[in-house]
Each structure stands twice: as C-alpha cells, then as structure tokens.
Amino acid sequence: MDSKYSLIGNGNKLNISQFKIKPKPTPILFNRRNGPSSPKKVKLNDSESKPSLANGNKFKISIQEQRTKLPVYDKKNKLLDLIKRHNTLIILGETGSGKTTQIPQYINSARLQNNGKIAITQPRRVAAVSIATRVAQEFGNGQTVGDTVGYTVRFEDVTSKRTKIKYLTDGMLLREAMFDNLLMEYTVIILDEAHERTINTDVLFGIVKNAQKVRESRNLEPLKIIIMSATMDVDHFSKYFNNCQAVYLEGRTYPVNVFYTVKPHDDYQTASVATFFKIHREAPANHDVLIFLTGQEEIEAVAHQIRVLSKDPEVEGPPVRVCTLYAAQPSSQQMTVFNPSPQNLRKVIISTNIAETSVTITGIKYIIDSGMVKARTYHPATGLELLKVQRISQEQAWQRTGRAGRDSEGTCYRLYTRSQFEMMQKSTIPEIQRANLTSVALQLLALDIHALYFDFMDKPPEDAITTAFEQLKLLGAIDNVESSSLTSLGEQMVKFPLDPRFSKILLSASNFGCLVEVLTIVSLLSVESILLSPPNKREQVQMIRQKFFSAYGDHITLLNIYREFSNVGQNCRSWCHEHYINMRNILQAREVRSQLEEICTRAGLTLSSCGSQMEQVRRCLLTGLFMNVAELHRDRQYITLDKRQVVSIHPSSVLHGQQPHFVLFTEVVQTTKRYLRLLSTVEGEWLQEAAPDYFRTHSIKCARES
Numbered sequence: 255m256d257s258k259y260s261l262i263g264n265g266n267k268l269n270i271s272q273f274k275i276k277p278k279p280t281p282i283l284f285n286r287r288n289g290p291s292s293p294k295k296v297k298l299n300d301s302e303s304k305p306s307l308a309n310g311n312k313f314k315i316s317i318q319e320q321r322t323k324l325p326v327y328d329k330k331n332k333l334l335d336l337i338k339r340h341n342t343l344i345i346l347g348e349t350g351s352g353k354t355t356q357i358p359q360y361i362n363s364a365r366l367q368n369n370g371k372i373a374i375t376q377p378r379r380v381a382a383v384s385i386a387t388r389v390a391q392e393f394g395n396g397q398t399v400g401d402t403v404g405y406t407v408r409f410e411d412v413t414s415k416r417t418k419i420k421y422l423t424d425g426m427l428l429r430e431a432m433f434d435n436l437l438m439e440y441t442v443i444i445l446d447e448a449h450e451r452t453i454n455t456d457v458l459f460g461i462v463k464n465a466q467k468v469r470e471s472r473n474l475e476p477l478k479i480i481i482m483s484a485t486m487d488v489d490h491f492s493k494y495f496n497n498c499q500a501v502y503l504e505g506r507t508y509p510v511n512v513f514y515t516v517k518p519h520d521d522y523q524t525a526s527v528a529t530f531f532k533i534h535r536e537a538p539a540n541h542d543v544l545i546f547l548t549g550q551e552e553i554e555a556v557a558h559q560i561r562v563l564s565k566d567p568e569v570e571g572p573p574v575r576v577c578t579l580y581a582a583q584p585s586s587q588q589m590t591v592f593n594p595s596p597q598n599l600r601k602v603i604i605s606t607n608i609a610e611t612s613v614t615i616t617g618i619k620y621i622i623d624s625g626m627v628k629a630r631t632y633h634p635a636t637g638l639e640l641l642k643v644q645r646i647s648q649e650q651a652w653q654r655t656g657r658a659g660r661d662s663e664g665t666c667y668r669l670y671t672r673s674q675f676e677m678m679q680k681s682t683i684p685e686i687q688r689a690n691l692t693s694v695a696l697q698l699l700a701l702d703i704h705a706l707y708f709d710f711m712d713k714p715p716e717d718a719i720t721t722a723f724e725q726l727k728l729l730g731a732i733d734n735v736e737s738s739s740l741t742s743l744g745e746q747m748v749k750f751p752l753d754p755r756f757s758k759i760l761l762s763a764s765n766f767g768c769l770v771e772v773l774t775i776v777s778l779l780s781v782e783s784i785l786l787s788p789p790n791k792r793e794q795v796q797m798i799r800q801k802f803f804s805a806y807g808d809h810i811t812l813l814n815i816y817r818e819f820s821n822v823g824q825n826c827r828s829w830c831h832e833h834y835i836n837m838r839n840i841l842q843a844r845e846v847r848s849q850l851e852e853i854c855t856r857a858g859l860t861l862s863s864c865g866s867q868m869e870q871v872r873r874c875l876l877t878g879l880f881m882n883v884a885e886l887h888r889d890r891q892y893i894t895l896d897k898r899q900v901v902s903i904h905p906s907s908v909l910h911g912q913q914p915h916f917v918l919f920t921e922v923v924q925t926t927k928r929y930l931r932l933l934s935t936v937e938g939e940w941l942q943e944a945a946p947d948y949f950r951t952h953s954i955k956c957a958r959e960s
C-alpha cells in the first residue's frame with residue numbers, strides 16, 4: 255500500500271467515533287489499486303499556463319470563453335458535417351465534453367433543424383432543468399429559459415412558441431409520441447444518456463426509429479436521430495439503428511488514483527462521512543469532494559452530519575459548503591451545486607447517480623463512491639416491484655471514478671473491496687428487463703402497438719409482458735390479454751401522466767364521490783415524501799403530528815396534513831416548519847394536484863368530496879391498488895395476497911405496531927426485510943367489489959388457507 259495515498263497512515267489512524275457519529279471502532283483502510291479499465295490518461299501540456307475549465311470555478315472566465323474550452327468545440331465543424339450527412343448518428347464522448355449543452359446549439363446555429371425543433375431527452379428531470387437553464391444562459395442576449403431554449407418535465411412545461419431547443423425527460427417525449435407518433439414537431443431528436451437504458455429511452459428508440467422510417471416513406475419532413483452517451487456498447491446500438499455511423503469525441507481526462515477498502519463496510523453512510531473528514535483534514539481547501547449515495551434520506555442525513563461535524567472546533571480543515579443533488583429537489587436548489595465556491599472553502603457535493611454522467615460539476619478532486627444505487631426492480635415471479643438499494647455495475651463505478659479526473663489528477667475512494675468490485679456486474683441491466691411493464695404496455699397500446707411485437711433493442715422477458723397485460727386487463731384498460739386496443743377506460747387512463755394504477759384510482763373516484771380527496775392523495779404520492787423526520791426530534795415530531803394521525807393509515811393521515819396545510823394561507827412557511835413538513839415537496843404536490851385536477855375536469859369527471867367519509871377513499875384506492883393487499887396471518891406475519899410474499903409494516907407507517915387484518919400498500923422497500931410503505935386499512939368484503947375477477951382467484955383462496 256502506498257502510504258502517501260493510504261487513507262489511514264501509520265500513527266495517523268482515523269477512528270470514526272472521533273467524529274461523534276455512531277461509535278464504530280473499525281477504521282477504514284484503503285488499498286491503492288488502479289484498475290485495468292481506468293479512464294484514459296491524457297495529459298495536457300498547457301494546462302498550467304491557461305486557466306482551464308478546472309478553474310472555471312475559481313477563476314472568473316466568461317461563459318462564452320468556457321464554451322470555447324470544451325473538447326467538443328474544436329470538433330464543431332466536423333460534427334456538423336457528420337450530422338448533415340447522416341440521418342442517424344451515434345456520438346460518444348466523455349462526460350463534460352460538451353455534448354448535451356453544445357451540440358444542440360451548434361445544430362441550431364447552423365439551422366440544421368430547418369423549421370422544426372430540436373429535442374434532447376434526459377432520463378432525469380433534474381438534468382433537463384439544469385441543462386436547459388445553463389444553455390439559455392449561454393445564449394445570452396437577455397434570454398431566459400423558455401425562450402429559444404426551454405424544457406418540459408412532468409408537471410412543468412417551460413417552453414414557448416419561440417422555443418427551438420427543447421430539453422425534456424424521456425418520459426415526456428414518450429407522452430408527446432402518444433399524441434403524434436411521428437413526432438412532427440421535431441426535425442432533430444437527440445436521445446441523450448442512451449447508456450442509462452431507462453425504460454422510456456428504450457421505448458423511444460423504437461418510436462423514433464419507426465417515426466423516421468414512416469416520415470421518409472411518406473415524403474414528410476425527414477427526422478434526424480442522434481444517440482449520445484459517455485459510454486455505451488456502440489456495436490449493439492449501431493446494429494439496432496441500421497448500422498448507423500458512430501463518432502467518438504476524444505475528451506480530456508486525467509489519471510485518477512483508485513483506492514479500495516481493505517475490508518467490506520456495510521455501513522457506507524458512516525464510512526463516507528469518515529472518508530470525507532480524512533480528505534478534509536489533508537487536502538487544500540479548493541479541492542472539492544463528490545460523494546455518491548443512493549437517495550434523498552441518506553443524502554440529507556450525511557449532509558447533516560458533515561455540516562455539524564465540520565463546525566466542531568476539534569475538527570481540522572477549512573470551512574465546508576455542503577451541496578446535495580437528488581431528483582426530488584427543486585431546480586433552484588440543485589443549481590447551487592454549480593455555483594463557484596471561494597478559494598478558502600471546501601465544497602462537498604452529495605449526490606445520487608445523477609452526477610455519474612448527466613451533470614458535470616467542475617473542480618472535483620475527490621470521489622467517495624459508496625458503490626450503491628437505488629433502483630426499481632420487478633420480479634414477475636413474485637409480482638413485487640421493489641425499490642431497492644443495490645450494488646452498481648463496474649461500468650458505473652468507472653463513470654463515478656472519472657468524475658474526479660475531469661480538470662486535473664484526482665482520487666477516488668471506493669467504499670468497497672477490490673473483490674467486491676470484481677463481483678459487480680460488468681454493465682447495468684437495461685431497466686426494461688427488470689421493471690414492471692404495465693405502464694409501458696399501456697403507453698404502447700395508446701400508439702396501437704402490442705408490446706410483444708414492439709421493436710425493442712433488447713426484448714424484455716416475455717412473462718413480464720404477459721404479466722403487464724394481465725394487470726391491464728384487471729385494471730380494465732383492455733378487454734383481453736391479446737388485445738391491441740384499449741377500452742374506453744384505458745383511453746382515459748392514458749391521459750394521466752401516472753402509473754396506470756393511480757390513473758384508475760382517479761377515474762374511479764367520481765363513483766365513490768371522493769375525487770377531491772383522492773386527487774390530494776395521488777398528488778402527495780407523486781412527489782417525494784412531505785414528512786421530515788429529523789432523527790434527533792422523533793418525539794417532538796410524533797407529538798405535533800399526532801392530531802393528523804388516522805387509524806385508517808398513512809393515506810388518510812397525509813390527506814389530513816394536506817387539508818390543514820391548504821387552510822394556513824400566508825403562514826405556510828412557519829406552519830411547515832412547526833409541523834416538520836417539507837415545504838417544497840408539499841408545494842410541489844399542490845402544483846401536481848392542480849394539473850391532475852385540470853386533466854380530470856377535461857375528462858369530464860365530477861369534483862366531488864366525501865367530507866369525512868374515509869371509507870369511500872379507501873374503497874377507491876383499492877380499485878387501483880387491489881394487487882397490493884396483504885393479510886395478517888396467525889403468526890402475526892403479513893402475507894401479500896398476490897404472490898404470497900412475507901412482508902412487514904414499515905416503521906414509518908402510522909399503522910406500525912397495529913395489526914389490522916387487511917392492509918393496502920403503495921410500495922415495498924427492501925432493506926433488512928421486505929417492508930410495506932404507505933398503507934391503508936381495508937375491509938375484506940371490499941376486495942371482491944374492487945376487482946371481482948382478481949379476488950375470485952386470490953383472496954378467497956388465501957383466506958381459506960389461513
């Protein structure tokens with residue numbers, strides 16, 4: 255082990271308990287290893303003499319000057335020429351080389367899009383918003399986002415008639431395709447971050463490929479397709495897109511020293527805090543740190559620990575600015591990540607895998623990689639869709655590592671061992687092969703395509719497609735599983751930008767006279783949690799929120815909170831503060847609610863309220879979530895009716911510690927056990943009514959067995 259790089263040198267042991275976090279005697283030891291596929295090592299001779307982007311943070315160079323320093327800048331003409339000549343083109347280039355922000359501008363300035371628009375898809379909302387904002391800034395001339403450059407993400411459309419360059423989530427472009435499957439609004443479609451292989455991107459591959467072909471055959475305005483990514487299996491992509499041309503933009507990356515821990519560390523949160531403070535003590539103030547964790551809760555917890563500990567007089571090191579980056583944040587807060595920090599301040603960014611490839615942050619010298627990511631996985635066999643923290647792939651590990659080598663040499667601390675790394679999957683499995691396909695199947699049906707016959711780049715397992723069609727039938731969206739057309743209910747469901755189960759709930763609400771209430775609940779479930787739960791204030795939180803608690807469960811409790819919130823008016827900030835409610839999330843829920851209400855009104859639904867008749871609400875929830883019911887068994891275990899899985903009520907639920915006979919749940923999370931989250935109590939006799947076909951085969955059988 256190279257002592258210069260070892261995290262814990264002799265006589266210089268870092269004991270985590272020294273930081274007053276959970277005492278844990280094990281110091282974290284790292285080995286130094288540079289992997290075979292570590293990022294390319296390119297040295298720039300002149301990096302000393304001219305202010306590189308590395309210092310874009312610290313030196314003030316104009317935004318236009320920054321543009322000219324991007325690797326893509328020198329390739330502008332060559333790229334434009336290729337784009338002109340090829341109808342489909344793959345562009346590969348390191349993260350930060352300027353693909354996403356520059357290429358659309360080049361196309362626009364050369365007017366290659368003629369009278370149409372340029373669409374650039376992003377798998378994540380945060381990327382679409384932040385990049386569009388940045389590009390609008392680069393346009394200058396007092397332009398703001400929504401003028402020439404705009405974005406569309408779910409529940410937010412910031413575009414205008416003048417918009418030529420439109421950043422949008424892949425999900426939004428897919429929705430647009432449902433209204434016009436030839437996507438005539440666009441003459442250039444850039445599918446960015448293609449390697450992420452989100453379900454939506456995978457479906458879009460087929461949709462745009464088809465749109466291009468049909469437009470050509472009908473002599474309509476041609477469609478140019480550009481596939482972009484920092485990393486991908488070019489041959490696989492090229493083959494799918496009729497052996498199209500691929501171009502590789504050489505980027506600038508510097509060597510990154512990689513360390514693995516000597517021993518495995520299960521508690522990667524604590525390990526990341528400890529590793530941060532080790533770096534913090536030793537590295538110059540302007541060396542920024544990027545930590546990869548898995549989700550909002552974890553990120554906020556670590557951010558809190560670092561904020562508190564860095565102010566401790568016993569902890570050495572410069573002042574710290576902690577920034578967080580995760581999907582659920584409002585864009586204004588996300589943007590703080592990109593703000594330059596003063597020389598004497600250390601910036602630490604704690605992010606989900608967003609910072610892996612979709613956004614570039616300059617000035618990062620150190621990476622701390624937990625090796626974990628939160629991903630949705632679905633098991634057709636068990637019928638459970640799980641939001642699960644799992645290991646990343648080797649490809650992702652290298653992407654994360656590369657974030658430290660963008661501006662100059664860097665260091666990456668992997669909070670896992672070398673052999674754990676070697677056991678990781680080589681590359682990430684496309685989401686389409688591991689997710690519930692109900693939503694996709696429905697969207698494709700809206701395009702008159704049966705998922706079994708869709709031109710997927712990688713076909714999902716057939717049983718996953720079959721299960722999806724069975725679910726659509728149970729939800730009433732189709733008449734039979736072979737059907738390629740929707741029922742009128744199905745056609746209504748497509749109008750909502752929601753999971754079909756929630757669309758169904760909204761569409762059933764009028765029958766139960768509770769659309770007002772259900773709109774609120776569905777909106778609250780569509781945003782990140784509105785409940786703050788600071789670990790050191792558990793009792794206060796419990797006490798102040800007591801008045802909202804409903805014996806019927808979490809959905810009604812959330813509804814009670816929202817009802818009071820909507821009556822507080824001007825004092826909303828202090829009310830949220832007092833009740834430990836995340837204000838931005840509840841405000842976002844309000845926004846989502848008003849948009850869903852608009853869709854309901856357009857669909858001719860009656861906005862009826864059931865007042866305090868909570869039975870109606872719970873019956874209504876069952877019409878969409880009937881597949882998510884668990885029953886209490888004699889040994890006090892809950893077992894799901896659907897696939898007979900053993901599950902427990904999550905400690906965060908108001909029903910935790912109680913034992914209602916039947917519970918309806920919104921989701922399952924797997925940590926040490928399979929936990930049900932966001933529950934409502936339901937009555938056995940309602941089940942039949944909610945989904946007669948389904949419960950004819952399920953609940954009765956289960957009830958008899960138990």
Ligand code: CDP
Nearest residue numbers: 349350351352353354355356384385388614
């Ligand atoms: O797409 P690619 O990873 O190749 O790069 P990009 O997203 O176009 O980013 C190019 C440069 O723009 C980055 O190096 C950042 O310095 C800058 N950028 C920024 O400052 N703020 C953003 N929101 C996005 C990009």
Ligand code: MG
Nearest residue numbers: 353354611612
């Ligand atoms: Mg990009």
